[in-house]
Amino acid sequence: MNKQLILVVEDDGAVRNLITTTLETQHYRFVTAATGQAAILEAVSHNPAIVLLDLGLPDMDGVEIIQKIRTWSTMPIIVISARSEDTDKIDALDAGADDYLTKPFSVEELLARIRVTQRRLAALQGIMPAQPITFENGDLKLDYAAGCAYLEGEELHLTPIEYKLLCLLAKNVGKVLTHTYITKEIWGSSWNNDVASLRVFMATLRKKLESRADSPQYIQTHVGVGYRMLKL
Numbered sequence: 332m333n334k335q336l337i338l339v340v341e342d343d344g345a346v347r348n349l350i351t352t353t354l355e356t357q358h359y360r361f362v363t364a365a366t367g368q369a370a371i372l373e374a375v376s377h378n379p380a381i382v383l384l385d386l387g388l389p390d391m392d393g394v395e396i397i398q399k400i401r402t403w404s405t406m407p408i409i410v411i412s413a414r415s416e417d418t419d420k421i422d423a424l425d426a427g428a429d430d431y432l433t434k435p436f437s438v439e440e441l442l443a444r445i446r447v448t449q450r451r452l453a454a455l456q457g458i459m460p461a462q463p464i465t466f467e468n469g470d471l472k473l474d475y476a477a478g479c480a481y482l483e484g485e486e487l488h489l490t491p492i493e494y495k496l497l498c499l500l501a502k503n504v505g506k507v508l509t510h511t512y513i514t515k516e517i518w519g520s521s522w523n524n525d526v527a528s529l530r531v532f533m534a535t536l537r538k539k540l541e542s543r544a545d546s547p548q549y550i551q552t553h554v555g556v557g558y559r560m561l562k563l
């Protein structure tokens with residue numbers, strides 16, 4: 332029985348009903364909001380486990396809502412957007428959204444995204460209590476103290492940038508990271524959002540990490556948006 336409370340923010344009644352009906356079948360509890368103002372009020376008063384957020388609302392832009400929520404909470408936010416433009420998704424992710432879903436979506440897809448977010452949260456809560464000294468995901472193991480990565484017990488020979496990339500993805504396992512976020516974290520002050528270089532480093536990292544390049548197991552590409560390490 333899923334007792335977690337989900338906040339559904341959507342001004343379109345039909346879509347809102349589709350979402351809440353889907354949640355009901357899985358025994359999630361939910362509250363709804365049809366405007367940005369109501370969304371913020373519900374987020375404050377109910378502290379939901381997950382927020383499903385439509386970006387196009389009558390009174391406020393969804394990105395603004397994310398920014399407001401992020402001033403006081405890290406609650407997971409999954410953006411649901413009718414806009415196909417990548418820039419909206421990227422703005423939402425950069426503002427602190429955890430994942431996104433593009434309309435039209437299937438109910439299976441919606442439920443899968445909710446489960447991914449829940450797993451990510453559980454993984455984070457498991458990691459949070461102490462500073463992690465190792466990270467394990469499937470056959471991948473990172474030893475932060477030694478600065479080494481292992482796959483099936485074999486050490487991976489990574490360049491410093493590949494190792495940094497892998498650690499960044501691991502730290503955010505389950506979450507989509509945008510190109511801008513990654514390049515800023517990796518290159519810091521010498522940052523110039525060089526996505527082409529990032530692609531090259533990602534390709535060499537994957538060659539070492541993924542046994543099958545055509546069906547990557549660990550690192551998922553979000554075309555035009557960024558990358559995510561999957562929680563295995």
Ligand code: CA
Binds near residue numbers: 341342343385386388
């Ligand atoms: Ca809308």
